[in-house]
Amino acid sequence: MAELAGVFAASHAPLIARDWHLFDEPLRAKLTAPYRRLGARLRAARPDIVVEIAPDHWSNFFLNNLPSVCIGIGATHLGPPEPFMAGFGHTTLAGEPQFATHLLESALAGGFEPSVSHRLALDHGFCIPLWRMERDPLPPIVPIVINSLEPPMPTIARCIAWGNLLASAIASFPGSARIAVVASGGLSHSIGEPTMGAIDESFDAGCIRAFEAGGERAVVDYLDRTLPAAGNGSHEVRNWVAAHAAAGSRGFELIEYAAIPEVYVGCAWAAWNPAA
């Protein structure tokens, strides 16, 4: 059966691409170093497939069709549609339909009803971590979109359940593939609302403590209590919650945290050790 090769998480922000040419060297280094460290961890995990969990920033879905969860099962995904992502250099990314379909079937058998896409566009939320982790060549990607953009959104408890389902699907996938999970998004940020630019470092520290401590209930309780007031972008922590559960909820290693007002985000990078 397949093996869970590692579970990772990283923040993203469009300004990391759009305004990169405006950043001074210390700021570039502050962003580059943790992505590189995470990239080295991912490389060391030797994944054959990467399941990436990220939000959709109005690239694929609109108010006429807004899934809570969507799995990309195509052999090919489109690269990021945003012009500021042109430097990423990938207009398409390889998918992995066999595992994606197995995940979909596992979900349906397990009482989950995700939306399905045969051709997702992977926007900056998916591609900035892949780009900045300097993965070349890119591994085949199985994308999972969890809605963290427009209410109503899946509950934190449901994101835990999705992570557990993902772990189960990996464990039951025939063959010997090594499958890594990468969550993209968070931690605190506020976009397009009156608190835009605010970074809630207290919220971020609480998230980190909860993920480090491990377990499911404490993560759910903390986020149910704090997330509604932490800024709209903070809802992307749902992806970290799913990753946490996929890793067995056994606690993570924080690689770096930095509140970076130049990109409006409380940025964090982390790795779970599923074998711990």
Add this chain to the structure above:
Amino acid sequence: MKRTDYVLSQLFFDLQSVAAATAYRADRAAVLDRYALDPDIRAAVLADDVATLAPLVNPYLLRYYCSAAGMPEAVFLEKIRG
């Protein structure tokens, strides 16, 4: 749930395309004619009245729109922060 204006949201969503944003900056009224906006909302769009528009759309779409319309980020921040 908040009151969402679907047509306004559709306009903002559509203007994510570079071609559509370029056409919009060249002639706002011509593009707005294709959307059945409430007259008060259309006036708010033409006046860059961010405070009126903000409660009606997703905040990410609002930010995308203001950028597509050519509003500098500093001006948007000033308007959204009130």
